[in-house]
Amino acid sequence: MSVEWQPVRQARTHELVLQSIEERVFAGDLKAGDRLPPERELAPVMGVSRSALREALRVLETIGVLVAQQGRGPDAGARIVRNPDDALGRLLRLHFALGSYSLEDVLEARVTLERSSFQASAGNATAEDLAEAEELLTRMSDPALGVADFNEMDTRFHVLFARSSGNRLTSTLTSAVRESVRPLILRALESAEDWPATAAGLNAEHAELLRLVRVGDGAGAADLVERHIRGFHGTLVDEKQRRDDA
Structure with missing residues (x-):
């Protein structure tokens, strides 16, 4: 009997980043108030470009679960929030x-x-x-x-x-x-x-x-x-x- 194969959906890189972050939220590893590592650190760890990472973070900011703050220091970077x-x-x-x-x-x-x-x-x-x-x-x-x-x-x-x-x-x-x-x-x-x-x-x-x-x-x-x-x-x-x- 022949097997009917279906095309595999090719996800864009930023979608894979979103999926990874969502999985960490679902697992309880990321909670409201937690701060993500700086882009320069997080991108290589995830094996993606900084542009793909930024695109994923912009999506999360748009849907109200992340706020990004510019600058340097302890308050800079992206932080998980509850703002639906x-x-x-x-x-x-x-x-x-x-x-x-x-x-x-x-x-x-x-x-x-x-x-x-x-x-x-x-x-x-x-x-x-x-x-x-x-x-x-x-x-x-x-x-x-x-x-x-x-x-x-x-x-x-x-x-x-x-x-x-x-x-x-x-x-x-x-x-x-x-x-x-x-x-x-x-x-x-x-x-x-x-x-x-x-x-x-x-x-x-x-x-x-x-x-x-x-x-x-x-x-x-x-x-x-x-x-x-x-x-x-x-x-x-x-x-x-x-x-x-x-």
């Missing part, structure tokens, strides 16, 4: 813009994540969390606040409650999903026919969400945040569908 929030948000924004995920997918992900985070926040939010949310709500209620600043405060409000849920992964995912649609939400806010009325309606729901979390009504907060997301985010889906049908 910004990196994940950036990657998700790019994939959403490229059409990897539909707007409907993002809507359902937001609903699932934020129902969970608001329900948990009702039992876990600290006095400091509630005070920060109150401050954000006050700033969003300022009639002089521009649309872009409102969108920024709105994002921070939702991410705050994800953070106060006590689940760091939920917080990171909520932040990434919300950030992925920030430009789209901003355009929708800017095109609102009656911006003051739109802002007032959103803030009324924000205020009620804060009240429900403060009194410990997690189920009520979960139901309201779903209506809140579907109400405005749903208009984005409808608008996209109208453009696609045109």
Whole structure:
């Protein structure tokens, strides 16, 4: 019987460097806070060029698991870190813009994540969390606040409650999903026919969400945040569908 052979994938050198570093992380040999040897030492030990090593380190820096510091001395070089929030948000924004995920997918992900985070926040939010949310709500209620600043405060409000849920992964995912649609939400806010009325309606729901979390009504907060997301985010889906049908 003849054997059917398959082509062997030829990995680029920097991918092999990434694989080696990942294996050391998985094995527990590299942990957050650990510093990698200088490039001039690490490259020959790994048997690769410094350019291939730099390419691998840039990838790790982009995905938020490494920070590189220039210069000499004990603080120079690359250090393993835990910083997934910004990196994940950036990657998700790019994939959403490229059409990897539909707007409907993002809507359902937001609903699932934020129902969970608001329900948990009702039992876990600290006095400091509630005070920060109150401050954000006050700033969003300022009639002089521009649309872009409102969108920024709105994002921070939702991410705050994800953070106060006590689940760091939920917080990171909520932040990434919300950030992925920030430009789209901003355009929708800017095109609102009656911006003051739109802002007032959103803030009324924000205020009620804060009240429900403060009194410990997690189920009520979960139901309201779903209506809140579907109400405005749903208009984005409808608008996209109208453009696609045109």
